[in-house]
Structures are given as structure tokens and as C-alpha cells.
Amino acid sequence: MSLKDNIMARKGYWLRNGAILFFGLTLFFFVMLPKSQPNIHDNIPAAPLEETGPTTWPDSITSKHCDVAHPGRPLIQYVLMIDAGSSGSRIHAYKFNYCKATPELESEIFEMLEPGLSYFGDDALGAAQSLDPLLKTALKSVPVFLHKSTPVAVKATAGLRIMGDIKSNRILEAVRNRLETVYPFPIIKEEGVAIMDGGDEGVYAWVTVNYLLSRINSVVKNSTVAIMDLGGASTQIVFEPLTVNGHSVAQGKHRVPMSFNGNNYVLYQHSYLGYGLFQANKAINNYVVENPIDNNEDTVLSPDERLHPCMPVNTHKKYLHGDKEVTLIGVSDNANECRRVVEAIFDKEKACNLNPCSFDGVYQPSLTTSFDSDIYAFSFIFDRITPFLAGSDVPIQDITLQELENLTARVCVADEDEFKAFDSIAEAKSELGKVAEMCMDLNYIYGLLHYGYGIPKERKINLTKKIRDYETGWCLGASIAVLEDRWYLGA
The missing domain is CATH 3.30.420.150 (Exopolyphosphatase. Domain 2)
Known part of the structure; x- marks a missing residue:
């Protein structure tokens, strides 16, 4: 074989083997790399996924809208969203069906209790245990068959935001520990137990309301x-x-x-x-203490008393302003004085x-x-x-x-x-x-x-x-975002 023929033969050898290697690497990366996720609010039907969920569902788990799930989807998917607000905590147990490729809200279990997590202050364990009645409702509402594939999130709002990082983090850690050790529901991966950013709270509420009004449900x-x-x-x-x-x-x-x-x-x-509302009331009371209104009735007031134009007549209320206790005395709302103070x-x-x-x-x-x-x-x-x-x-x-x-x-x-x-x-x-x-x-x-x-x-x-x-607020919008993670895979 001539040198030229030898070179051509070697070239053909490397081209063939290079092509085989390239094909193998391409197939490896295609199979092994994570698939891209849809946009958080993109409801366009996706291609059917490989069925990885259970092949036989209990007869007790049904949908009102269909008998057979979309290929590659479960028939039913639950999401648990706990709204840990400043005045109380609320659980939304959302039931979605997959009659189509994308989830459709089918029903909701809602329960609330008072007080909120911030009420417990330094008692982090007490704060975590305060959610037990809500989670017991979830245990009863979600079929046992789906417990381990039902994601849960605890989103704290303004009540914990104003507590400061040290106290709020201790409470959140206690809540997460209790969820992980006492209950079967998996915590969502991103910000599963966390203080929600106020901007996200508003945007998710916008999604909820417009979704329920069918303003964003159409192409x-x-x-x-x-x-x-x-x-x-x-x-x-x-x-x-x-x-x-x-x-x-x-x-x-x-x-x-x-x-x-x-x-x-x-x-x-x-x-x-x-x-x-509660913070605004505090600001209004502070303003009244710091900027006394005119005493038109010549009522004799002590240095620790203030007339309050936004409270019922003759109401007396003790109010702590800094380190000083002040008595607020309600008066008539003459000349829209309350409006001016507000x-x-x-x-x-x-x-x-x-x-x-x-x-x-x-x-x-x-x-x-x-x-x-x-x-x-x-x-x-x-x-x-x-x-x-x-x-x-x-x-x-x-x-x-x-x-x-x-x-x-x-x-x-x-x-x-x-x-x-x-x-x-x-x-x-x-x-x-x-x-x-x-x-x-x-x-x-x-x-x-x-x-x-x-x-x-x-x-x-x-x-x-x-x-x-369905309840308004941010919880449904946040739950729709959770479904982006496709919790039904491996359910």
C-alpha cells in the first residue's frame, strides 16, 4: 500500500471512529442532561412524557372531569400551600387534574387558624407546632397513596419580615424540621420554608385572580x-x-x-x-401622640392623655408609645380630623x-x-x-x-x-x-x-x-409555579 493510500485509509479510519464517538457522546448528553423546564406560567401543552408514575391507581382517586389522565401524567396531583401571615396561618390543599397535558384546578380544601407564627416570638417550637392542625387537615384531605408525591410549602409574609432575621430564621428552621420529621409531604425545593418576598406575593395574587377570572387562560x-x-x-x-x-x-x-x-x-x-392595616393603625396612633389635636371642648388632659379622632367617643385605650404609656381618648370626627391624620x-x-x-x-x-x-x-x-x-x-x-x-x-x-x-x-x-x-x-x-x-x-x-x-390571594398562583417542577414524575 502506498503512503498516499495508507494516509487515506487512516483518514477513513479516524473519520468513521470519530463519527461513532460523536454520535455516542451526543446520545449520552441527550439522555443524561436535565430537560429544560417550561416557563413558570406557560400553559401551552407539552409533549407527552415517559410514564414514570404508578400504573394502577386506587379506584378512590378520581377526577370529576375525566377517567383517563393525559399520557405521561398522573390523574390527580395535590399541592399544599401554607400562608403564614401576620394575623394567622392558612392552608390551601389544591387538587389538580391532568385530563390534559397541563393541570386544571379541580377543588380546594381551606382552613385557617390564629395566631400567626410571629405571635410566638422566641418560642420557635411553639410556632412550628401551631401548624399541626392545618397539616392534620392535609393528612385527611390528601389520599394516603399520594402523600409522598404531594409537595408542601410554608410561605411566611410580612409578620415574620418585621421580626428580624434571628427570630424569624429560628422559627423557619423549627417549621422545616417538624415537616421533615413528622409529616410525609416533601418540601418544595426552592424556598420551600421561607419568607416570601412582598413582590412575589403580589404577582402570585395577580396570577390567582386573573386565572380564576379566565383572563390569562386563553391563547x-x-x-x-x-x-x-x-x-x-x-x-x-x-x-x-x-x-x-x-x-x-x-x-x-x-x-x-x-x-x-x-x-x-x-x-x-x-x-x-x-x-x-395593623401597622398603619400603629402609625396613626403614634402620629396622634406626637401631634396632639386641638382640644375644642376644653377637656382637662393630663400629660399622658391624647385625644384620638379615629376612635369612638369616650373610648379610653392604653397605648405604649416607645417606653411611655399614653391613654388615647376617642372624640367625634369633627371636620374630617381622622382623615387628615390618616x-x-x-x-x-x-x-x-x-x-x-x-x-x-x-x-x-x-x-x-x-x-x-x-x-x-x-x-x-x-x-x-x-x-x-x-x-x-x-x-x-x-x-x-x-x-x-x-x-x-x-x-x-x-x-x-x-x-x-x-x-x-x-x-x-x-x-x-x-x-x-x-x-x-x-x-x-x-x-x-x-x-x-x-x-x-x-x-x-x-x-x-x-x-x-376559590380563595383569592397569592397561594394558587404560587401553587401553579410549584407544578413547574413536575412533581408527578416518580410519584
């Missing part, structure tokens, strides 16, 4: 609604502003791009820590580095010129207003801000005649008896919506507790 892009959530320690606002020349007006750190069902959305979001805590005069701003120097696109769809409000906004309307048992009601202003004025003057004006509304009378600060609460809610967020008085807001019999 056709529809207008979406705004959400406003008021908890005990924080409040969130999220909406999809209008676009100008094809570009969203949402800017900076408040801009959140996302996709769902192949449609793109650019959201505005912000979470105000310290502007929840507006003072929003710090509208704070420098606005990116225009326009809402309050506390925070950028926000105008709800008058940049958003023309519906507004949904829940949590304490629903709880405080609806007893004076159709009652809290009616899950969706509406009110304009002008009507809310008029209602607030009626409540704030009715304390002089012991609220007799509301005798014919049993639930309203009951709430007035339980919540001494109702005048302050309603004034704050009105101030937040109108003076803070800038909603016009003629604008209607939808007060909602449930949509299609």
Missing part, C-alpha cells in the same frame, strides 16, 4: 385586572399598565415581565411593608425620584391614565367594608370610592349615638362591637385607595373573598 390575550391586597403588616398592588407605542409604561424594579399561555405581560408591582402617614411629600409616584416616594403609573380595566381588592379591604354592604358571605361585591367615602363618614359620626344607625344591619352592628377602630380602619382603606394609590372617586372596585368558590 387569545385578554385585558387583565388589577389586584390590591391589604394584610396586617403590608399591602400590595399589581396591574398591567397600558402600553405607549408598543412599550409598557412600567419601569425600573417595579417592572415584572412574564408569560402565560404564550402571551406576554409586563406588570407593575410594589409591596409596601409597614402599610398593612393622610399624614402616607408621606406624600417624600422625594419622587421616578415620576409619577403614589406615596412614600414610590413610582407608580397612574391608575387614571395608564389602566382602564377592573380593580379587585381583598383581605382586610373586603373584611372591613362588606359587613356594611351585602354581608361577608357574599364573595364578590362592588363599591365606588365615593360610596366608600360616604360610608366611612357615616361610621365615624355614628359612634355618638352608639351606632344606632346600623341597628338594622346585624353583621355591621356586630363588627362595630368587635372592632373599636372601625372608623380608623375605613378611613385608612379609603385613604390608601384614593389618596395613596390615586383611584378616582367615581371608579368602582370589586371586593372579593372568593372567585368560583
Whole structure:
């Protein structure tokens, strides 16, 4: 064989073996590397996956919508989401079916209890054990067959955020340890027991409400609604502003791009820590102590007494201001004095580095010129207003801000005649008896919506507790995100 023939033969040898090696390596990486995951809110049907779950399901585990699961999917998947809020803890046990390639919400078990984790302070074990009744409900609600494939998450919100890292971390560690050692449910991999970022809380609530209203469930892009959530320690606002020349007006750190069902959305979001209802009441009380109102009735006050325009007449309440105990004395709401005090805590005069701003120097696109769809409000906004309307048992009601202003004025003057004006509304009378600060609460809610967020008085807001019999809030949106991890693989 000539040198040339030898070289050509060797070249052919290396080409053949190189091709075989390349094919082998390609096949190895294709099989071994992790598959890419879909977008967190992308509901476009995916290709069927290899069946790795159980081949025989108990007859007791059924779906209302189909008898056979989509190829490669389980028939039923549960997700447990525990909302560890500032005023209490709540569990949502969501049942999804896989009649199609993507999950469909089929039912929910909901239970709540008080107090919240932050109530326990240094007693981390006590905080962890306080969740036991909720987890026992989960054990009963989820079929035993699915316990080990049902993910659980505990998301703490503003109540733990304001405790400080040391105390809150001890509580979270105790909660995680109890979940791992006492209960069979696997904890989700990412932020499974953690303090939720306020921005995520608002965005997931937006997903929940728009999902339940079928605004983001179609391949056709529809207008979406705004959400406003008021908890005990924080409040969130999220909406999809209008676009100008094809570009969203949402800017900076408040801009959140996302996709769902192949449609793109650019959201505005912000979470105000310290502007929840309980924290706002504290700020209002502090303002009253530090800025005494005029004593028009010439009542003799001691140095440790202050008149309070947002509390019922002649109410006396001990209040700890720093290291000093002060007695707050309720007076009539003359000349909208309570409204003036409430507006003072929003710090509208704070420098606005990116225009326009809402309050506390925070950028926000105008709800008058940049958003023309519906507004949904829940949590304490629903709880405080609806007893004076159709009652809290009616899950969706509406009110304009002008009507809310008029209602607030009626409540704030009715304390002089012991609220007799509301005798014919049993639930309203009951709430007035339980919540001494109702005048302050309603004034704050009105101030937040109108003076803070800038909603016009003629604008209607939808007060909602449930949509299609499902609780509003962030939990459903967060659970949809959990399903991205495909917990059914290996179930």
C-alpha cells in the first residue's frame, strides 16, 4: 500500500471512529442532561412524557372531569400551600387534574387558624407546632397513596419580615424540621420554608385572580385586572399598565415581565411593608401622640392623655408609645380630623425620584391614565367594608370610592349615638362591637385607595373573598409555579 493510500485509509479510519464517538457522546448528553423546564406560567401543552408514575391507581382517586389522565401524567396531583401571615396561618390543599397535558384546578380544601407564627416570638417550637392542625387537615384531605408525591410549602409574609432575621430564621428552621420529621409531604425545593418576598406575593395574587377570572387562560390575550391586597403588616398592588407605542409604561424594579399561555405581560408591582392595616393603625396612633389635636371642648388632659379622632367617643385605650404609656381618648370626627391624620402617614411629600409616584416616594403609573380595566381588592379591604354592604358571605361585591367615602363618614359620626344607625344591619352592628377602630380602619382603606394609590372617586372596585368558590390571594398562583417542577414524575 502506498503512503498516499495508507494516509487515506487512516483518514477513513479516524473519520468513521470519530463519527461513532460523536454520535455516542451526543446520545449520552441527550439522555443524561436535565430537560429544560417550561416557563413558570406557560400553559401551552407539552409533549407527552415517559410514564414514570404508578400504573394502577386506587379506584378512590378520581377526577370529576375525566377517567383517563393525559399520557405521561398522573390523574390527580395535590399541592399544599401554607400562608403564614401576620394575623394567622392558612392552608390551601389544591387538587389538580391532568385530563390534559397541563393541570386544571379541580377543588380546594381551606382552613385557617390564629395566631400567626410571629405571635410566638422566641418560642420557635411553639410556632412550628401551631401548624399541626392545618397539616392534620392535609393528612385527611390528601389520599394516603399520594402523600409522598404531594409537595408542601410554608410561605411566611410580612409578620415574620418585621421580626428580624434571628427570630424569624429560628422559627423557619423549627417549621422545616417538624415537616421533615413528622409529616410525609416533601418540601418544595426552592424556598420551600421561607419568607416570601412582598413582590412575589403580589404577582402570585395577580396570577390567582386573573386565572380564576379566565383572563390569562386563553391563547387569545385578554385585558387583565388589577389586584390590591391589604394584610396586617403590608399591602400590595399589581396591574398591567397600558402600553405607549408598543412599550409598557412600567419601569425600573417595579417592572415584572412574564408569560402565560404564550402571551406576554409586563406588570407593575410594589409591596409596601409597614402599610398593612395593623401597622398603619400603629402609625396613626403614634402620629396622634406626637401631634396632639386641638382640644375644642376644653377637656382637662393630663400629660399622658391624647385625644384620638379615629376612635369612638369616650373610648379610653392604653397605648405604649416607645417606653411611655399614653391613654388615647376617642372624640367625634369633627371636620374630617381622622382623615387628615390618616393622610399624614402616607408621606406624600417624600422625594419622587421616578415620576409619577403614589406615596412614600414610590413610582407608580397612574391608575387614571395608564389602566382602564377592573380593580379587585381583598383581605382586610373586603373584611372591613362588606359587613356594611351585602354581608361577608357574599364573595364578590362592588363599591365606588365615593360610596366608600360616604360610608366611612357615616361610621365615624355614628359612634355618638352608639351606632344606632346600623341597628338594622346585624353583621355591621356586630363588627362595630368587635372592632373599636372601625372608623380608623375605613378611613385608612379609603385613604390608601384614593389618596395613596390615586383611584378616582367615581371608579368602582370589586371586593372579593372568593372567585368560583376559590380563595383569592397569592397561594394558587404560587401553587401553579410549584407544578413547574413536575412533581408527578416518580410519584
